[in-house]
Amino acid sequence: MKSARIAAAVEEFKNAFTNVRIFFATKCNNDPGVLRVLHSAGTRFEVASVDEIGILRSLGVPGQDMLFSNPVRAREQTKWAARAGVYRFSVDSPDELRRVADEAPGSCVYARLSTGDGSSVVPSEGKFGVDVPGAIDLLVRARTLGLVPYGITFHIGSQSLTPAALTAPLEAVRTVLTRLVDHGIRLQMVDIGGGFPAVYDEPVPSLAAFGRAAAAGTARLPYPVEVFAEPGRCLVAEAGTFRCRVIGVARRPSGWWVHTDLGVFNGMMEVLESSGELRYPIWDGRGSAARRSWHITGPTCDGQDTYARNVPLSADLREGDELFIGSAGAYTTVYASRFNGFAKPRTVLT
Amino acid sequence: MKSARIAAAVEEFKNAFTNVRIFFATKCNNDPGVLRVLHSAGTRFEVASVDEIGILRSLGVPGQDMLFSNPVRAREQTKWAARAGVYRFSVDSPDELRRVADEAPGSCVYARLSTGDGSSVVPSEGKFGVDVPGAIDLLVRARTLGLVPYGITFHIGSQSLTPAALTAPLEAVRTVLTRLVDHGIRLQMVDIGGGFPAVYDEPVPSLAAFGRAAAAGTARLPYPVEVFAEPGRCLVAEAGTFRCRVIGVARRPSGWWVHTDLGVFNGMMEVLESSGELRYPIWDGRGSAARRSWHITGPTCDGQDTYARNVPLSADLREGDELFIGSAGAYTTVYASRFNGFAKPRTVLT
Numbered sequence: 001m002k003s004a005r006i007a008a009a010v011e012e013f014k015n016a017f018t019n020v021r022i023f024f025a026t027k028c029n030n031d032p033g034v035l036r037v038l039h040s041a042g043t044r045f046e047v048a049s050v051d052e053i054g055i056l057r058s059l060g061v062p063g064q065d066m067l068f069s070n071p072v073r074a075r076e077q078t079k080w081a082a083r084a085g086v087y088r089f090s091v092d093s094p095d096e097l098r099r100v101a102d103e104a105p106g107s108c109v110y111a112r113l114s115t116g117d118g119s120s121v122v123p124s125e126g127k128f129g130v131d132v133p134g135a136i137d138l139l140v141r142a143r144t145l146g147l148v149p150y151g152i153t154f155h156i157g158s159q160s161l162t163p164a165a166l167t168a169p170l171e172a173v174r175t176v177l178t179r180l181v182d183h184g185i186r187l188q189m190v191d192i193g194g195g196f197p198a199v200y201d202e203p204v205p206s207l208a209a210f211g212r213a214a215a216a217g218t219a220r221l222p223y224p225v226e227v228f229a230e231p232g233r234c235l236v237a238e239a240g241t242f243r244c245r246v247i248g249v250a251r252r253p254s255g256w257w258v259h260t261d262l263g264v265f266n267g268m269m270e271v272l273e274s275s276g277e278l279r280y281p282i283w284d285g286r287g288s289a290a291r292r293s294w295h296i297t298g299p300t301c302d303g304q305d306t307y308a309r310n311v312p313l314s315a316d317l318r319e320g321d322e323l324f325i326g327s328a329g330a331y332t333t334v335y336a337s338r339f340n341g342f343a344k345p346r347t348v349l350t
Numbered sequence: 351m352k353s354a355r356i357a358a359a360v361e362e363f364k365n366a367f368t369n370v371r372i373f374f375a376t377k378c379n380n381d382p383g384v385l386r387v388l389h390s391a392g393t394r395f396e397v398a399s400v401d402e403i404g405i406l407r408s409l410g411v412p413g414q415d416m417l418f419s420n421p422v423r424a425r426e427q428t429k430w431a432a433r434a435g436v437y438r439f440s441v442d443s444p445d446e447l448r449r450v451a452d453e454a455p456g457s458c459v460y461a462r463l464s465t466g467d468g469s470s471v472v473p474s475e476g477k478f479g480v481d482v483p484g485a486i487d488l489l490v491r492a493r494t495l496g497l498v499p500y501g502i503t504f505h506i507g508s509q510s511l512t513p514a515a516l517t518a519p520l521e522a523v524r525t526v527l528t529r530l531v532d533h534g535i536r537l538q539m540v541d542i543g544g545g546f547p548a549v550y551d552e553p554v555p556s557l558a559a560f561g562r563a564a565a566a567g568t569a570r571l572p573y574p575v576e577v578f579a580e581p582g583r584c585l586v587a588e589a590g591t592f593r594c595r596v597i598g599v600a601r602r603p604s605g606w607w608v609h610t611d612l613g614v615f616n617g618m619m620e621v622l623e624s625s626g627e628l629r630y631p632i633w634d635g636r637g638s639a640a641r642r643s644w645h646i647t648g649p650t651c652d653g654q655d656t657y658a659r660n661v662p663l664s665a666d667l668r669e670g671d672e673l674f675i676g677s678a679g680a681y682t683t684v685y686a687s688r689f690n691g692f693a694k695p696r697t698v699l700t
Contacts, residue, residue, distance in 0.1 A: 030691070048690045049692060050691065072609040072649075073598075074595075075597075075669070093599070099598070099669070114604070130602065245424075247423065248422040248424075250445060252442070253479070254476030254477075255476075265685065275625075299399070299420075300420070301377055302377070303508070337684070337685050337686055339685050340398045340399050340684075341398065341399035341401025342399060343401075
C-alpha cells in the first residue's frame with residue numbers, strides 16, 4: 001500500500017466534496033497502518049462492529065470521531081460502542097431504535113433510507129433502509145425515546161458509476177427534512193454514504209462529478225446541515241498492489257493457466273462477489289514482448305478460485321515469476337479466509 | 351457437529367462403495383475434532399496444502415495416509431509434504447511433474463483428467479485436468495523422471511446430482527489404463543474423486559447409486575486396481591447445524607428481514623459461491639404456528655451478506671431468538687473470514 005497515494009486520494013476527495021466531513025468506511029481496509037495514514041490525512045471513521053471500534057481506539061481515534069452506520073447491531077455491540085464514546089448510531093427499524101435507547105441512552109440517531117438500484121458494480125439488494133414515511137416515523141419516535149433525531153443517511157451501492165445516483169436519494173432527504181419541520185424537528189446532519197468508485201480496468205466518473213451531484217442535492221435542502229460522506233474504495237483501492245508469485249503454469253483443454261499463491265479465498269473474493277464484473281489490472285514481472293492469453297487462478301483446490309480470464313501476460317511466464325494486481329487496496333484482505341490452508345497476504349506500507 | 355452422524359455417514363459410504371478406500375477431503379471441514387472422528391471411523395485424508403498436513407499430523411495421522419490431490423502446488427509445499435511422509439501427489443502438467451521429481455524424488459504420481467460438466471451444483475470450471483493423451487504423456491514421463499506412475503484421478507464437481515457423471519470419466523480412465531499397457535506401465539490406483547452430495551433442502555441420489563455407477567465403471571477396467579474416493583460434503587455436511595442468534599428484525603420496503611450473528615462472510619459463503627443454488631434447511635427456536643416469509647441476512651454492513659430469502663419462520667420472531675441452519679457441516683467454517691469484525695463460529699462436537 002502506498003501511503004502517499006492514500007493521502008492524495010483524501011485530498012482529492014476533500015477538493016471534490018466541499019465542506020463534506022469524511023468518515024472512512026473501515027470495512028474496506030482495516031489494516032492498522034492504513035487506518036493510521038487515513039487518520040493523519042484528516043479522516044474520521046465509519047464502523048460496523050465493536051471489533052472495528054477496537055482497532056481504531058488502539059490507534060488513538062476517539063469514539064467521538066466514529067459513526068456506527070451498521071443499522072442493525074446486536075444489543076451488546078451498541079452498549080460496548082457507547083462505552084467507547086461512540087454517540088452516533090444509524091437505525092432503520094423501531095426494533096433497533098429501542099435497542100439504541102436502551103443501551104446508549106441520549107445518543108444521536110440517523111435514519112437510513114432505502115435507495116433504488118444505483119447502477120453500482122457491487123450492488124446492495126434491499127438489505128437496509130426505510131422509505132420516507134418510515135424515516136420520519138423513526139426520527140419522531142427517537143425523540144419520544146429520549147434520543148436525539150440527528151440525521152439521515154442512504155447508500156447508493158458500492159463502486160457506483162453514476163453520479164446522478166445521488167439525486168433521487170437527496171430529493172427524498174429533502175422531503176424528510178421538510179416534513180420533519182412540522183414535527184418541530186430540525187436535523188443536524190445528512191450522510192450521503194459511500195459507493196464512490198475507484199479505477200480498475202476502465203475509467204470511471206471523477207470524484208468531482210460525484211461531488212457536484214452531492215452539492216446540487218444538498219443545496220436544495222430546506223436549511224443548512226452538516227454533510228458527511230463515507231468513502232472507502234475510492235480512498236484506498238488504487239493505493240494497493242498485490243504482489244504474488246507464480247507457483248505453476250499449465251496448458252489445459254480450457255487454455256493456458258497460471259497458478260499464483262494468491263486466490264479468490266485469500267484476497268480476491270470481490271471477483272466472486274461481483275460475478276466477475278470487477279476486473280483488476282494485472283501485469284507480470286517478466287515483461288516479455290511475446291504475449292499469451294492466460295487464465296489466472298489461486299492456490300486452492302477449489303474450482304471457484306479463478307480470479308481472471310483471458311489476461312494478456314508474458315508468453316513465457318513460469319514458476320517463480322511475479323504477478324502484480326493493481327487497485328487491490330479495498331475489499332481484498334478484509335475478505336480473506338484461510339480456506340485450504342493458505343494464509344492471508346501481508347500488508348506492507350511504503 | 352454430531353460425531354455419531356459423521357461415523358454413520360462413513361459407514362454408509364463404505365457400504366455404498368465396496369472395496370473403495372476413503373480419503374476425506376480435508377478442505378471441507380478442517381476442525382481438529384471433526385478430523386479426529388473421521389480418523390477413528392477409519393478414513394484417510396486428501397490434502398491440498400502443508401497447513402492441512404500439519405493439522406492432520408498433530409492428530410497423529412501419518413503422511414502415508416494422506417493423498418496430496420491439489421495438482422498444482424508451490425515447490426516448497428511439495429518438499430515439506432514429502433518430509434512429512436506424504437508420498438502420493440497428483441499432477442496435471444509437465445511443470446508440476448518436474449517439481450515433484452525435484453522435491454519429492456521417487457514419489458508416486460497420479461494424473462488428473464479433466465471432466466465435462468458433471469451437473470454439479472457448485473461447478474468446477476476447467477481449472478484442473480488434462481485429456482487422455484495428456485494423462486498418458488504425464489505418466490510415461492513420470493517414469494523417465496524416476497517417479498512411480500501410480501494412478502489416475504478426476505473430479506465430477508461438488509454436490510453432483512448425477513451418478514452417471516462418473517461413467518464418462520471412468521471410460522476415459524479405462525482408455526488410459528489400456529494404452530499405458532503398450533508402454534509397459536500398469537497403474538496401481540484409480541481415484542474417483544469426490545463431489546458426492548449431501549441433503550440440503552431437497553432429496554439427492556443415494557450414495558448407493560453413486561457406488562453402483564463407480565462399481566460399473568471400475569469393473570470395465572482392463573485389470574484390477576485399488577479404488578480410492580475423496581468424499582467430503584457427504585460425510586460431514588448433515589452432521590452440522592449452525593445455531594445462531596437473531597440480533598434484530600425489521601420490516602423494509604423489500605419485505606420482512608431477520609438479522610443474525612451468522613452471515614455469508616463468517617460461515618455461509620457457499621450461498622454466494624453457488625449463486626444461491628445451495629439452499630440450507632432453516633428453522634427457528636420459537637416455533638410459532640403463525641408463519642411469515644423472511645429474508646435472512648448476516649451481521650455485516652455488506653449487501654451481499656444475505657443467505658436466504660422467503661423462508662417461512664415464526665411470524666413473531668424477535669431479537670434473542672435462535673435460528674438453526676441444517677446441513678452446515680461442510681464448506682462453512684473453512685470459508686469464514688472476519689469481514690467487518692465478526693468472528694468465525696465455534697465448532698462444538700456432541
